[in-house]
Amino acid sequence: MRIELADVHKSFGDNHVLRGVGFQIAPGEVLAMAGENGAGKSTITRIISGAHQPDAGRILVDGTPVVLKDPQAAMALGIEVIYQEFQQNLFPHLSVAENMYVLDRERRFGRMLVAKRRMIEAAEAALQKLDVHLDVRRPVSSLNVAERQMVEIAKAMTHEPSLLILDEPTAALDERESERLFTQVRRLRDAGVSVIYISHRMDEVFDLADRIVVLRDGRVTLDEAVENLETRQVVTAMVGEGVDDFYPKDRNATDQVVLETKGVAGSDFHDIDVQVRAGEVLGIGGVVGCGRSTLLRALFGLDPMTGGSVTIDGSPVRVRNPREAIESRIAYLSPDRQAEGLCTALSVEANVSLASLHRFTGVSGVVRRAGERTETGAVMTDLRVRAASPAMAVGSLSGGNQQKALFAKWVMAGPRVLLMDEPTRGVDVGAKTEIYRIINKLTADGVAVVLVSSDLPELVAMSDRVVVMREGRIVTELTGDRVNEQSILEHALVGAA
Amino acid sequence: MNLKTLANRLRALWMLLLVGIILSFASPVFLTSTNLLNVGLAASVAALLAVGQTYVIILAEIDLSVGAALGFSAVVTAQVLRSDGLLPALAAGVAVGVAVGLINGLLVTKARMPSFIATLATMSVLGGLSLQLTSGNPVAVTDYTFQGIGQNRLAGIPVPVLIMLVVFAVFGFVLARTRYGRFVYATGDNAEAARLSGIRTQRVKVLAFVISGVLAALAGFILTARLSTAEPTAGTGLELEAIAAVIIGGTSLAGGRGTLVGTLVGALVLGVIDNGMNLLDVSPFLQDVVKGLVILLAVFLDRNLDALRGLVTRRSGPGDAAPSSTTPELARQ
Numbered sequence: 001m002r003i004e005l006a007d008v009h010k011s012f013g014d015n016h017v018l019r020g021v022g023f024q025i026a027p028g029e030v031l032a033m034a035g036e037n038g039a040g041k042s043t044i045t046r047i048i049s050g051a052h053q054p055d056a057g058r059i060l061v062d063g064t065p066v067v068l069k070d071p072q073a074a075m076a077l078g079i080e081v082i083y084q085e086f087q088q089n090l091f092p093h094l095s096v097a098e099n100m101y102v103l104d105r106e107r108r109f110g111r112m113l114v115a116k117r118r119m120i121e122a123a124e125a126a127l128q129k130l131d132v133h134l135d136v137r138r139p140v141s142s143l144n145v146a147e148r149q150m151v152e153i154a155k156a157m158t159h160e161p162s163l164l165i166l167d168e169p170t171a172a173l174d175e176r177e178s179e180r181l182f183t184q185v186r187r188l189r190d191a192g193v194s195v196i197y198i199s200h201r202m203d204e205v206f207d208l209a210d211r212i213v214v215l216r217d218g219r220v221t222l223d224e225a226v227e228n229l230e231t232r233q234v235v236t237a238m239v240g241e242g243v244d245d246f247y248p249k250d251r252n253a254t255d256q257v258v259l260e261t262k263g264v265a266g267s268d269f270h271d272i273d274v275q276v277r278a279g280e281v282l283g284i285g286g287v288v289g290c291g292r293s294t295l296l297r298a299l300f301g302l303d304p305m306t307g308g309s310v311t312i313d314g315s316p317v318r319v320r321n322p323r324e325a326i327e328s329r330i331a332y333l334s335p336d337r338q339a340e341g342l343c344t345a346l347s348v349e350a351n352v353s354l355a356s357l358h359r360f361t362g363v364s365g366v367v368r369r370a371g372e373r374t375e376t377g378a379v380m381t382d383l384r385v386r387a388a389s390p391a392m393a394v395g396s397l398s399g400g401n402q403q404k405a406l407f408a409k410w411v412m413a414g415p416r417v418l419l420m421d422e423p424t425r426g427v428d429v430g431a432k433t434e435i436y437r438i439i440n441k442l443t444a445d446g447v448a449v450v451l452v453s454s455d456l457p458e459l460v461a462m463s464d465r466v467v468v469m470r471e472g473r474i475v476t477e478l479t480g481d482r483v484n485e486q487s488i489l490e491h492a493l494v495g496a497a
Numbered sequence: 498m499n500l501k502t503l504a505n506r507l508r509a510l511w512m513l514l515l516v517g518i519i520l521s522f523a524s525p526v527f528l529t530s531t532n533l534l535n536v537g538l539a540a541s542v543a544a545l546l547a548v549g550q551t552y553v554i555i556l557a558e559i560d561l562s563v564g565a566a567l568g569f570s571a572v573v574t575a576q577v578l579r580s581d582g583l584l585p586a587l588a589a590g591v592a593v594g595v596a597v598g599l600i601n602g603l604l605v606t607k608a609r610m611p612s613f614i615a616t617l618a619t620m621s622v623l624g625g626l627s628l629q630l631t632s633g634n635p636v637a638v639t640d641y642t643f644q645g646i647g648q649n650r651l652a653g654i655p656v657p658v659l660i661m662l663v664v665f666a667v668f669g670f671v672l673a674r675t676r677y678g679r680f681v682y683a684t685g686d687n688a689e690a691a692r693l694s695g696i697r698t699q700r701v702k703v704l705a706f707v708i709s710g711v712l713a714a715l716a717g718f719i720l721t722a723r724l725s726t727a728e729p730t731a732g733t734g735l736e737l738e739a740i741a742a743v744i745i746g747g748t749s750l751a752g753g754r755g756t757l758v759g760t761l762v763g764a765l766v767l768g769v770i771d772n773g774m775n776l777l778d779v780s781p782f783l784q785d786v787v788k789g790l791v792i793l794l795a796v797f798l799d800r801n802l803d804a805l806r807g808l809v810t811r812r813s814g815p816g817d818a819a820p821s822s823t824t825p826e827l828a829r830q
Contacts, residue, residue, distance in 0.1 A: 172710075300693075304695070321692075322693050322695055323696070326694075343690050344686065350679060354694040355694040365671075365677055367674055367676055367679060369674075409694065
């Protein structure tokens with residue numbers, strides 16, 4: 001099936017999201033769609049899937065104009081979408097098989113007693129085709145994120161789509177899981193399915209796509225076969241200006257050790273000895289589940305530490321909960337901004353000052369609002385948190401600004417050690433660069449930074465030094481030229497594959 | 498905060514004005530100072546319960562035990578009053594409030610029970626204890642000073658109304674301006690994010706339940722003093738009245754949002770409706786029906802005013818509906 005968008009416009013109120021978008025997808029083609037948040041990717045997805053109607057312009061299927069008045073109409077044409085928030089489309093208490101056939105169970109299998117047996121067999125066969133091995137009777141709530149994603153894809157495949165749209169499918173996956181997803185995507189392409197693949201990650205896009213379409217401000221700024229492109233051209237098309245400094249890393253490392261761990265152990269990591277110096281960024285490489293995230297949580301008092309010792313600036317610290325960690329001047333940037341980072345209904349200002357509120361209260365407990373506003377305002381300006389007003393709800397900011405607000409909270413707390421897990425997850429390219437600048441600022445102030453990131457180019461570019469963890473242990477330490485994607489991956493994966 | 502944002506945030510105020518205007522035309526008595534003070538007097542007991550309830554509901558919890566706590570502390574106070582005099586009686590009443598709040602708070606935090614269940618259970622226990630303690634009979638109160646709490650006036654204003662205003666002012670200030678207040682909002686909005694910011698969220702919750710318990714005891718003093726008698730079942734149903742006042746006042750059951758000004762207005766809405774129906778001689782049976790409908794209307798307006806406003810603007814201009822986050826789910830159905 002060949003789909004063409006011609007001069008598509010869409011506005012929401014005064015907000016012109018699409019200003020004349022046109023491109024084509026051929027059968028058996030993987031088209032990567034890139035662009036900063038707000039460039040119009042999601043709106044295009046929703047228009048192709050029938051969830052939104054274009055204000056002007058046409059959609060042509062095999063040369064014939066079509067009207068996709070609702071999602072059912074799009075599905076009837078074989079268009080399937082796997083949204084970034086795919087978890088919301090699964091029913092956690094139903095089994096894998098029930099989820100896969102939730103729309104058409106009776107039509108496919110009837111109502112007889114044998115129907116369930118047949119459904120389970122069909123589900124097993126469908127997953128087998130994708131080379132996924134799962135007990136289809138398990139409830140979806142017992143699956144991990146990657147498994148859920150596979151279920152969602154298998155569910156889409158039961159409708160035998162001719163166009164599959166994947167919106168940021170690897171946001172929650174680790175290296176190995178992503179690789180398996182790519183294998184599936186290639187297999188679909190070879191079977192003649194068209195795929196639109198939306199991603200922020202350049203390495204993936206180049207690895208997988210036949211063609212790249214870049215959107216900026218509701219227009220197509222690049223539409224080119226991947227073999228004629230370099231990363232720099234794509235990034236330039238996304239941000240609209242030369243990006244000489246995509247990773248603007250300043251070197252600020254000193255010799256003064258701030259954080260030191262000796263033989264630290266916890267639920268899934270052991271014998272962790274690291275030293276982080278003032279102004280240094282220590283990267284931790286490894287696949288998801290290697291223990292690096294739990295290590296950070298344990299250092300911040302969120303997960304139990306079963307052994308070893310931690311010192312900060314030479315004095316031993318004992319951290320049993322986040323409050324004690326903050327008192328020892330350790331800060332922790334959670335990978336899950338919504339669940340663990342921000343109080344979304346509260347104002348930007350209240351979120352930024354939340355971990356430092358004691359500075360603005362005396363014995364009476366009354367908050368000195370003027371002082372609070374001045375200091376939070378200064379930090380927000382410094383970190384370029386863009387909010388119409390410091391009193392607006394933090395939840396109404398864009399993803400990048402929410403993340404910067406979260407940084408602002410910890411910058412304001414004045415930490416000696418900042419542990420960060422996936423600091424740029426789900427933020428657009430422009431905000432990423434600003435976050436890297438924030439990291440520079442922190443190191444310039446002598447903060448010791450520990451960085452965990454699944455974004456390998458980021459980990460390589462922003463770390464002064466990288467230790468690689470595998471199965472709960474540090475397997476190597478990379479410095480200088482040896483800090484590169486190749487060697488991190490090798491050490492992270494060897495023996496695990 | 499200017500008047501416009503206040504009116505926008507405090508939709509219950511419109512409700513109060515509307516009911517007030519209707520009643521001032523319907524009854525010549527309504528808009529007299531005597532009657533308005535009566536409204537305040539009648540609303541004061543439920544309003545005090547609603548103060549603690551606001552704290553608890555902003556924390557995304559609920560306290561169903563306040564009515565029973567009021568009844569139990571009232572009979573304890575009345576009995577100690579007969580045997581030991583005024584100060585021990587007041588101390589005993591407050592102690593009951595603290596103890597009830599502490600138990601509720603610990604059940605919710607340390608024992609990890611849902612507050613709905615924990616306080617439903619303590620409600621039952623306290624209701625039973627009140628009846629057991631008094632064999633189901635009311636306890637008469639003859640102490641003049643104590644009666645004064647409910648029956649005296651200062652500068653023409655009934656003491657319960659003054660107590661109510663002071664309590665709202667103090668706890669409103671605590672909620673809006675102090676560190677503890679900020680912690681209440683943060684914990685109610687996202688307890689995990691609050692904990693990661695170094696807040697002792699369990700302590701914040703326990704304290705809110707204690708506030709709720711102590712104010713239930715205070716409300717018990719007022720009710721007992723006004724009636725010169727402590728009824729073991731005096732508080733029955735008042736917890737629902739208090740919750741209704743909080744919700745009408747715009748506090749979200751999901752936690753993280755709400756104000757005490759809103760709760761005060763909510764309590765007054767309920768008080769004015771009670772008062773109006775008495776003035777208009779509405780059958781007492783029908784009064785509950787009307788109250789239920791008013792609660793529905795208030796919450797409906799609170800939840801849907803934006804959508805209704807959207808309907809109006811869409812008719813007059815280009816649509817203002819932003820792409821909503823619910824679209825993906827809709828698209829799959």
